Amino acid sequence: MSFKSAVITFPGSNCDRDALCYLNDLTKGEVHNIWHEETSLPKVDLVILPGGFSFGDYLRSGAMASKSKIIHEIVKHANDNRYLLGICNGFQILTEIGLLEGALIRNKKLKFLGKNCFIKKKFKNNFNLSIKDNQILQIPVAHNEGNFYCDTETLNLLKNNEQIAFEYCKGEFSNTEENINGSIEAIAGITNKKKNVLGMMPHPERAYSDFHQSQDGRLIIESLIS
Amino acid sequence: MNEDLILQHGLTLDEFKVIRKYLNRDLSIEELGIFSAMWNEHCCYKTSKKWLKKLPTDNEIVIQGPGENAGVIDLQDNDGIAFKIESHNHPSYIEPFNGSATGVGGILRDIFTMGARPIATLDSIRFGLIETEKTKYLLNGVVNGIGHYGNCIGIPNIGGECEFESTYDFNNLVNAMAVGHVQKDKIFYSKPKSIGGLIVYIGSKTGKDGIHGASMASDVFSEEDEDEKRPSVQVGDPFMEKLLMEGCLELMSSGLIESMQDMGAAGITSSSVEMASKGNVGVCINLDKVPLRQPLSAYEILLSESQERMLAVIDKKNNHKVREILQKWQIDYEVIGEITDTKRVVFESNNKKVVDLPVEIIVDDAPEYDREFYIPRKRKNKDFDFSKIKLEDMINNLLTNLNYLDKSWVFDQYDSTVMGDTIREPGQSSGIVKIHGTQKVIGASTDCNPLYIRINPYEGMKYTVAESYRNLIACNINPLAITNNLNFASPLDPNIMGELVLSIHGLKTAAIKFNTPIVSGNVSLYNQTNEIPIKPTPVIGMVGSNMDLNKINTNKFCEIGNKILILGKQLTKNFSPYLLQDQKITFNICEFNDLEVLDLDFEKKIANCVLELSDLKCIMSCNDISRGGIFSALLKMQYKDMGFKVKVPDPIDLFCEYSAGYVIEIRSKDFEEVTSFLTKKGAEYLEIGEVIKEGIEINSKKFDYFDIMNKYRNDFEKIIS
Incomplete structure (x- = not known):
């Protein structure tokens, strides 16, 4: 059976087209683009909440989008044990909805950060990711508020349940940073308790094509399809 | 009234x-x-119109020249490329964040007004000396503003330039360029x-x-x-x-x-x-x-x-x-x-x-003025004394000068990979994006050489155009057309007016020779405060293409053991303005020694060699030689902890400027093929060394690679903080 997926577009989303190309090229299956005011969602295996500045990041990144009409359907989709991936602004929206723990606050240096970063898998069995234990992935980030924060109790919960999917790490060569944005324990991505909802700051949809600097972003979709 | x-x-x-x-x-x-x-000048070009009319604005690929919101060129099939550069200088000095942000906003509207979807932005920003208290505030605000606007709307920033010089202390420059893709039958x-x-x-x-x-x-x-x-x-x-x-x-x-x-x-x-x-x-x-x-x-x-x-x-x-x-x-x-x-x-x-x-x-009936202008006086020749300068000092002079340091602090605040089509990010000789859904790529570069233009506006402008040209050539991008942003001080001063007139002539000469017409542009005059005029800063934005994304070159070292060759002709020490200025050989560089005449035919000849060798897949990496000479070009090429080992007759040669200058990295096995090709074309080359692991070695003298790289990469942020 072919893999079905969808990308939600909010006003101000700017990685929706990138996410659509990513899914089209890698899944070869049906891909839907859903406007935020829709009230129904086709039955799909994966939904992506894309990056961007939904509603201009006004109020707080992701806050306004988390109240959009389509969110009701997104929550249903997640509760149905289907895959839900929030990238960058999508991650922020997931924390605002409450599907994921914690919050994303301003980067430690208080500056936008657009560069390549290196991440590796923290715990197994998250989001069906089949990535080798010490494999370092090179994937770009582009965010102002990517500094993951939560209280100690929540952090312990995330650890005990093995919900930390990715952490930032140094790359193979000099001049790469351990923790680019000051995230608590260098967290780059987490899942929910059931491991079917993943939020991550790096953009795998910008690292999959042959002409991209890295193709490591493929692993996420390939893991889900296999 | x-x-x-x-x-x-x-x-x-x-x-x-x-x-x-x-x-x-x-x-x-x-x-x-x-x-x-x-x-006013901004809308009706009353001072510059007479001279702007002389520029070449048309050839077989121009669909729309100056006069619309943006120029458009033909990229074969149904693809057109719309692009333009525009200044937001004065607003950015008064309120750097909003001034620069709205500069980006304005130029993007110019592009989508034509029916084109913006696919890239670039910028050219200039500030006063970092020691001037206000510069840090302006730099932070301008970079933040450019980033804020472009990142949010989601157009990748793919390159530009950022320089510091005292005449911009009270007149920083912010020129923003945007490039868009339009279907030729749907231009508005x-x-x-x-x-x-x-x-x-x-x-x-x-x-x-x-x-x-x-x-x-x-x-x-x-x-x-x-x-x-x-x-x-x-x-x-x-x-x-x-x-x-x-x-x-x-x-x-x-x-x-x-x-x-x-x-x-x-x-x-x-x-x-x-x-x-x-x-x-x-x-x-x-x-x-x-x-x-x-x-x-x-x-x-x-x-x-x-x-x-x-x-x-x-x-x-x-x-x-x-x-x-x-x-x-x-x-x-x-x-x-x-x-x-x-x-x-x-x-x-x-x-x-x-x-x-x-x-x-x-x-x-808008006014059009034919303002009085003076031709700059002839400069005296002088032989400078280079005997006291040591190699260590020359390297140190570059590594303590903001203009030579890696500008990642700036570029990292911009989203350069959104839209998923970016191939070369800022910090390389030109930014490159793919036309969505095709194999075609667009390369763009913004450049200006204010010091050269102050010394000799006509020749200096030729060098500026040639620098943009080389930036594209180094990546195997065919230069196609130009947008310009003429930033000058008050044209009521006949000396300034002379710089304006002569540099436009230089632009004309070079654009005709390179067959790169000027399809859009902007003029910003009166950039002076308290009687201090800025250096003449006519910025060029050049756009080019390659129909096959697999053929473009990288500017970064590829493999340890590969040979390093130099193409082009070195400017003599006494006539290498940035060498004289930045190595502190003289403090009144503008008084002496005119520029050497730039041979545009020679530029074309060498460029064609680079393009042909690239198509033959003989070039592993290539960078152009500009301010800071071969040494600076090599520093920019370091990648994945690869460095270089070189031998030259005189170490000063490594810091001189060039005409038609390129550093190329080739495999040893291609050495015969490349050198006989160059000889056949009558293009001289210099074999200077090879790519090595974690090292910098000049004439058998070893330098601490990580110390130099650490300064090169990280000192920009330290100096401006």
Whole structure:
């Protein structure tokens, strides 16, 4: 059976087209683009909440989008044990909805950060990711508020349940940073308790094509399809 | 009319006399406002027009030259590329964050007004010395502003330049360039098609911001002015622009509109006047219909520069459909007037005509000046003493000079990979993006060489164009066309005017030789404060292409053991201006030693060699040689902890500038093929060394690789913090 997926577009989303190309090229299956005011969602295996500045990041990144009409359907989709991936602004929206723990606050240096970063898998069995234990992935980030924060109790919960999917790490060569944005324990991505909802700051949809600097972003979709 | 009022509006009394005589009546204050906006340098190019006319603007690939919102060139099939550069210098000095942000916003609107989707931005920013207290504040604000706007709307920033020099202490420069992709059969122009078409207002509500921005941009500053002028700077909302862009592109692709104009500098005034002038028609607009953010007078509405607004002409029958699409994007929309056959610009307010002027007097009769200019005097020749300078000092001089350090601190604040088509990011010799859904790539570079142009405006400008050219060639991108941004001090000074005139001639000569016509541009004059003029800074944005993304070169070292070759001709030590200045050989470089004449045929010959060798896949990496010579070029090529080992007759040679200079990295096994190819073409080359692991070695002297790289990569942030 072919893999079905969808990308939600909010006003101000700017990685929706990138996410659509990513899914089209890698899944070869049906891909839907859903406007935020829709009230129904086709039955799909994966939904992506894309990056961007939904509603201009006004109020707080992701806050306004988390109240959009389509969110009701997104929550249903997640509760149905289907895959839900929030990238960058999508991650922020997931924390605002409450599907994921914690919050994303301003980067430690208080500056936008657009560069390549290196991440590796923290715990197994998250989001069906089949990535080798010490494999370092090179994937770009582009965010102002990517500094993951939560209280100690929540952090312990995330650890005990093995919900930390990715952490930032140094790359193979000099001049790469351990923790680019000051995230608590260098967290780059987490899942929910059931491991079917993943939020991550790096953009795998910008690292999959042959002409991209890295193709490591493929692993996420390939893991889900296999 | 009161003389003070006329002068406050930036018009000379002579200019006012011309208007008064033509109309044979007194002007309303609104009409005076219109002339103030339309007859300033920013809108009518009254000083530069005479010289700009001499530039080559057409060839077989130009679809649209200067005169529209952006130039468009042909990229085969149905692909067109729209691009333009524009300055936001004065606003960025008064309020760096919003000044630079709205600079990016404005240039993006110029692109999508043509029906093109923006696919890349670049910028050229210049500041005073970092020791000047204000520079850090300006640098932080400008970079933050450029990033904020571009990142939010989601257009990748793919490159540019950032320099520091004392003449920009009180006049920083912010030039923003945008590139868009358009289907050739779907290009939109500002010319309206039919009499009776509805003039519609699309976008943000009009507020007080930016009133008299365009005439401000043509004023000479004095330091006390700053605070007084702050309300003139526009405030940008990139989220609104993102909605406006998507809304407008959807309207255009649905065929619902006839023509479109960006309400940029001088707002509704210049957009409506231009519409009337282009179509040889009239416009009648009811100002009471304009969506307002706050109560405004007719005068204020006419001159407001509120951002994120468009003026379009539609057929009456499409009114409903247009409204529907814009509602989806939550964009304000109002019918405010119609196209008439009167050839007059009429604005009504409270059932009264507040403006009723023939288009002719505003546009065609705009002043054009032939200002006096001086040719720079001949420079004396002098032999400088290089005997005391040591290699360590030369390296140290570069590593303590912001202009040579890695600018990641700047570029990392920009999103350069959004849209997923970026191939070369900022920090390489040119930025490169793929045309979505094709194998074609577009490369672009912004450059200027103010020191060269001060020394010799004509030759210096040739070097500037050649530098952009080399930046593209190094990546195996064929240079195609140019956009320019002429930043100068006051043209009322005949010396400055001389620089303007001669540099335009240099631009012309080089553009003809390279077959890269000028298709769009912008002029920013009066960049001087307290009698200190900026160095002449005519910035070039050059665009080129390669039809096959697999053929482009990297600027970064590929493999340990590969050989390093130098192409081109070194400028002699005594005639290498940046060497003399930055190695502190002399402090009055502009007094002595003219520039060496740049042989453009030689530039072309070497460039063709690089292009051919690239197509033969013989070039592993390539970088152009500019300020800082071979050494600086090699530093930029370091990658994945690879360094270089070189041998040269005299270490100073590594720091001299070049004509047609390129560093190329080739595999040992290709050495014979490459060198015999070059010999056959009559292109001299120099084999200087090889790529090594974690090392920098010059004439057998070993340097600490990580110490140098650490300074090169990280000291920029330390110095500016």
